[in-house]
Amino acid sequence: MKCRICGMEMKLIDIIENCVEGHVYFGEKPYQLPTKKVELYQCETCGHAQIDNLIEDTYYDVYECRDENTTAYYAYTENIYDERLKKLQSLNGGKSLLDIGCGTGDLLSCAQKYYDKCVGVEPSSSEYAVAKERGYKVTNSYFDDSFNMDEKFDAFTCNMVFEHLENPATVLHAANRILNRGGAGLINIPDGEMIIRKGLYHQFLTEHINYYSLCSISKLVQDCGFSIQSIERDSKLLELNVFVCKNNELKNISEIISDHRNMLLSMIKECHNIVLWGAGTKAASYSFLIKGIPVSGIVDSDEKKEGKYVSGINHPVEKVSRERILCSDTIIILASSYNKEILVQIEEMGYTGKIIYFDNETNMPDMKIMNA
Numbered sequence: 001m002k003c004r005i006c007g008m009e010m011k012l013i014d015i016i017e018n019c020v021e022g023h024v025y026f027g028e029k030p031y032q033l034p035t036k037k038v039e040l041y042q043c044e045t046c047g048h049a050q051i052d053n054l055i056e057d058t059y060y061d062v063y064e065c066r067d068e069n070t071t072a073y074y075a076y077t078e079n080i081y082d083e084r085l086k087k088l089q090s091l092n093g094g095k096s097l098l099d100i101g102c103g104t105g106d107l108l109s110c111a112q113k114y115y116d117k118c119v120g121v122e123p124s125s126s127e128y129a130v131a132k133e134r135g136y137k138v139t140n141s142y143f144d145d146s147f148n149m150d151e152k153f154d155a156f157t158c159n160m161v162f163e164h165l166e167n168p169a170t171v172l173h174a175a176n177r178i179l180n181r182g183g184a185g186l187i188n189i190p191d192g193e194m195i196i197r198k199g200l201y202h203q204f205l206t207e208h209i210n211y212y213s214l215c216s217i218s219k220l221v222q223d224c225g226f227s228i229q230s231i232e233r234d235s236k237l238l239e240l241n242v243f244v245c246k247n248n249e250l251k252n253i254s255e256i257i258s259d260h261r262n263m264l265l266s267m268i269k270e271c272h273n274i275v276l277w278g279a280g281t282k283a284a285s286y287s288f289l290i291k292g293i294p295v296s297g298i299v300d301s302d303e304k305k306e307g308k309y310v311s312g313i314n315h316p317v318e319k320v321s322r323e324r325i326l327c328s329d330t331i332i333i334l335a336s337s338y339n340k341e342i343l344v345q346i347e348e349m350g351y352t353g354k355i356i357y358f359d360n361e362t363n364m365p366d367m368k369i370m371n372a
């Protein structure tokens with residue numbers, strides 16, 4: 001058997017004779033849940049453990065996960081949901097949340113305290129119907145590549161889902177796609193490592209086909225474009241809470257230049273007399289950003305540059321003088337290695353107006369307004 005997480009060949013570590021199928025419920029008559037013999041495999045590379053997927057394709061179409069739950073359990077989970085959601089919300093201050101595999105909507109009910117917009121996706125038609133009846137915005141669907149949703153979200157939750165999935169990466173990739181930039185997520189799964197290490201036979205179910213290790217869940221989320229914010233081990237519930245953040249897509253150079261130019265353009269709206277400061281090597285690079293913007297001149301403290309030109313700027317370099325600076329309403333500092341020193345000089349001249357400068361590490365434009 002191949003590992004569902006890293007693809008390596010796995011090793012048979014145990015055979016479970018009576019692995020329970022289905023959920024415990026409170027029956028009207030005596031009953032016995034069916035059991036199956038399953039082989040438990042473990043990956044020596046990532047520590048992931050798994051059993052064969054014996055579940056039929058349509059199993060989750062009519063899945064119901066309610067009967068086992070008692071009133072006390074509901075009260076307890078509401079408390080836990082509350083703690084987890086509070087933490088998730090604090091990761092990025094998000095306003096919208098998608099709950100993947102929302103069931104009857106218990107988590108959505110709690111999430112409304114923290115998110116303005118809460119939406120759920122649920123494959124089981126019966127669980128979906130209950131969630132809908134309770135008034136939640138839910139779609140009856142599996143959540144994978146084929147799932148189409150126009151809106152994006154600041155956060156997602158996926159509670160007790162990944163242990164059921166033959167291909168968890170598909171769901172996680174889809175989760176990455178529906179998240180806004182800077183989005184966060186919470187994945188909650190049984191603590192497979194602990195279950196196996198302690199031989200906790202009551203935790204084995206035929207529908208739980210994955211038993212994650214810290215390493216396998218970390219690899220899975222990282223492979224799907226997330227970084228791990230934290231993993232919390234809940235030893236009472238034998239669960240892992242994995243808080244993740246979406247990695248930013250790397251932009252190419254022309255996209256970065258275009259972003260920075262747009263930022264700059266919005267900063268110089270309403271500016272009439274723009275003076276550039278700094279005729280160094282960086283001035284030539286920044287000249288691409290200011291192309292087409294009318295400037296009244298460029299100054300530099302190095303007297304040797306006076307009267308000379310810098311690539312891309314059609315004004316001869318002038319020496320720095322208080323008069324030249326004070327007559328402008330905007331100064332753009334091009335010598336970003338000397339931002340601090342130049343800002344002090346400008347302030348000492350008693351300048352009142354806008355100063356725009358480029359972050360020395362990221363080139364991102366920023367501005368400062370000097371008041372009288």
Ligand SMILES: [Zn+2]
Pocket residue numbers: 003004005006007008043044045046047048216
């Ligand atoms: Zn593996």
